[in-house]
Amino acid sequence: KTIAIHQPNFLPWLGYFHKMNNCDIFVFHDDVELNWNGHTRRIQVRSSPTSNELDWINIPIPNADKYAYINEIEIPSDPKAFDGIMDKIKGCYTGTPHYKQVFPVIKRCIIQKETNLAVYNQKAITILAKLLDIKPTLVVSSKLETEGRGQEKVINIVKAIGANNYLSGMGAISYQLADVFEKNKIDLTYLESAKDLNLVGKKVPHLLLNASIVDCLFYMGVDWVKETLDSLKPKIEI
Known part of the structure; x- marks a missing residue:
């Protein structure tokens, strides 16, 4: 299992x-x-419908929670607190080719009754994964009650689940030690998402692939995103 x-x-x-x-x-x-x-509390979207510049949109979070664990942070329960996010998305993407199809889904992701930041984001990601027919088994790390930090914590999570292959992003290659994973009988594999997506960006230059996935969905549609994800080369072992 990966x-x-x-x-x-x-x-x-x-x-x-x-x-x-x-x-x-x-x-x-x-x-x-x-x-x-x-990016746990914020995303990037176009600054305007005709711009390739990006603006940040932030989930309102009290400064007191700045260094809390993600699953300890509470966000507003009043939907009006998210009016600014909704207005920005409407202003940037109304009139895009797939707005009518995609906007109701994005609205469901943003306007929730959930007030815990971790669960709020998990629910939104789950909605989008279902939309894109992505179906891994979903697990929440806090329920595993594993110890450690950084690489040690990752290894303990993999062991707790009983998997034998850890799929990492390239950002961790500078500090993860392959021999430590090997000693723990875990295959360490890297996925070059940025490199793969740059190839996509050359074919569709108007897309802002560093932005939130909402940009691709509004401009290209659900089917295109599905096909693109399925066509990207598989994970690469290093």
Whole structure:
């Protein structure tokens, strides 16, 4: 079984779903400190319908929770708190080719009754994964009650699940030690999402592949995103 582990990000980029589409088990790593400058609480979308520049959209989170674990952070229950996010998406993507098909799904992802950041993001990702017919087994790391940090925590999660192949993003290649995984009888595999998606970007240059997946969905549609993810080359072992 191949396992991938990632923080539950907010409406992630296409590469996030690339990873989900190449694993048997996907773990939402929710018992880790929030990276305030990361993508767990915010996304990038076009600054305007005619621009290739990107703007950030932030989930409203109290500053007091800045260094809390993701699964400890509460977000507003009032849907009006998300009006700014909804207005920005409407302003950027109304009139795109697949707006009528995609907008109701994105609205379901953003307007929820859930007030826990980790669960809120997990629900949104699950909605999008189902839309794209991506079906790994979903696990939440905090329920595994594993110890450690960084590489040690990853290895303990893989062991707790009983998987034998860990699918990692390229960002971890600088600090993960292949021999440590080997000693623990775990095959370490890397997925080059950025490299794969750059090839897609050359074919469709108007897409902003570093933006949230909503950009691809609005401009290209659900079927195109499905076909693109399925066509990308499989994981590469290093």
